[in-house]
Amino acid sequence: MRDTALEDLLRSSAPQVLGAVVRRYGHFDLAEDAVQEALLAAATQWPDSGTPDDPRAWLVTVASRRLTDLLRSEQARRRREDAVAQWASLEDRHAPGVDVHPQVDDTLVLLFLCCHPSLTPASQVALALRAVGGLTTGEIARAFLVSEDTMTRRITRAKKRIESGGEPFRMPAPEEWADRSAAVLHVLYLIFTEGYAATAGPHLVRLDLSSEAIRLTRIVHRSLPSVAETAGLLALMLLTDARRAARVGAGGTLIPMSEQDRSLWRRDAIAEGTALVTDALRRGDAGPYQVQAAIAAVHARATCAEETEWSQIVRLYEILLRMSENPIVALNHAVAVAMARGPAVGLDLLATLAADDRVSDDRRFHAVRAHLLEMTGDDAGARKEYDEAARRATSLPQQRYLRARAERLG
CATH class of the missing domain: 1.25.40.10 (Tetratricopeptide repeat domain)
Structure with missing residues (x-):
């Protein structure tokens, strides 16, 4: 497997693996450390040994074992041998070969966990961008216009608050969604934006981020069909992503919208996005995602820049x-x-x-x-x-x- 393909696979797998490990064991902070070690092990071993048939199951297994080691060490210091036995038994029950693909989407549950109402809005977004979006602390700090040290402290406090609150790893009940949906949509918007126009690095587009944001937003829209802003956000993503192939020229050069070959715009995505935002706007009380999607739709229907x-x-x-x-x-x-x-x-x-x-x-x-x-x-x-x-x-x-x-x- 090419290095870039391996990097893409590990980057896209990380939120799913973290979600699976947190779902089983809790301990958000230690779980993140364990997943990072599993990803490092994969990056070191797979180029020589080959990619496993089920990369995600491999990563979950390795991360679970590493987390068990971390918990044993942590609990030994606190003289909690009885809890160590509990983690060990959990590891045994989730040995290789056990289904690691639950019915509930672990990444989506992880997103809702990060958007817990006990956290400030800024902490919700920062933690979710780190855990679900896979952005580095430096990238998140730039988005928030703060120093990397400040963002590190903010994310650390957010993880500790979730862990100390004992929040179970599950989808919140429907009546709890209203408390989190605004933060969830905001995070998905930021993940998509970073994927569509990366703020740093050698590539203009990070397809893994934009594609994952669209996938998760589709799930949220199916779960909250009556919330017009979920339709608005999905429409905005589809209408924007429809232009992706025309934005990058030879050698990865950026092509502004006014100079793009509009025959490369994906008409299926434009049609779906336009239908979504049209239906959402008919309900009245338009929100910012619907208005942004409407702007994108106006651009999309112009056959050339001069007709905008x-x-x-x-x-x-x-x-x-x-x-x-x-x-x-x-x-x-x-x-x-x-x-x-x-x-x-x-x-x-x-x-x-x-x-x-x-x-x-x-x-x-x-x-x-x-x-x-x-x-x-x-x-x-x-x-x-x-x-x-x-x-x-x-x-x-x-x-x-x-x-x-x-x-x-x-």
Whole structure:
């Protein structure tokens, strides 16, 4: 198996294995350590010995044994030999050959566990991104605009709070879903976003993350068909993911939407996403995921960039702005206004946003400003902003794209 294929397999298996181990033994923190050791063992052994017929069962078995060792050590220090016997018997019952594919999706249960209402919203999202999304602490810290040390402490506290609360590893009862569904959808949105446009690393897309986010969102939508925002989120993912093949050119280069070959857009995903958001919006009381999906649907029905109905997109972003003070929404609104009414109007909106350091320090702000300056004919100003955006970018494809835009301006 190629190294990249092995890495993809281990990355996609990690949340499922962690969910299975936590379901059996509890001890979230120690279970995560045990799973990491199992993944390391696989990465070391499988290139020589070959991939097992059932990689997930192998990983669950190795992680379970390692967790048993960790529990024995922990419990020995606390003189709890009776509990050690309990863990050992559990290991025996889940030896190789035992079914490790339960009816309930372990990854989804793990997601709901991470989104326990006893945690703060920020801790829910951070813990779920770590355990379910497989993001590194550094990647999560960048998403939250905090230091890696701060995020490490936040995630550690969240795991300890769940463990000390004795929360059983199970799907919450239907009446408990309302307390967690908003956090669950937010986490799935962030996992998908990281998969569709990776914030760091050599690749623009992390297909394992975006595909898993779509899979889990489908399950949540089936479980909560009456919640319009679950349909809105699934629609947003499908409409966005439909463009994936057209976003990456030769050598992994980024292709902006205005230059994409729209014949590569997946029409089946566009049709499904459009139907979902249309049905959800008919119910009234639209939420932010439905509005974002509606924006994606407007882009999807334009056969070329010139046919994009920017005035409608502006109106939708204005609705979204009334729902949220998210500065990225304001940035996207500025782009839509510039396309509908001219770059000078968009630049005026950016001047207002420049005082908000939540977005003014982001490479997206400088990339947008560069694009609008280029539209006005200010090549020197645009080049400077493209260079600044590239300096702030942590994704290699984004860096290459931004530098190429700058160099093209001379």
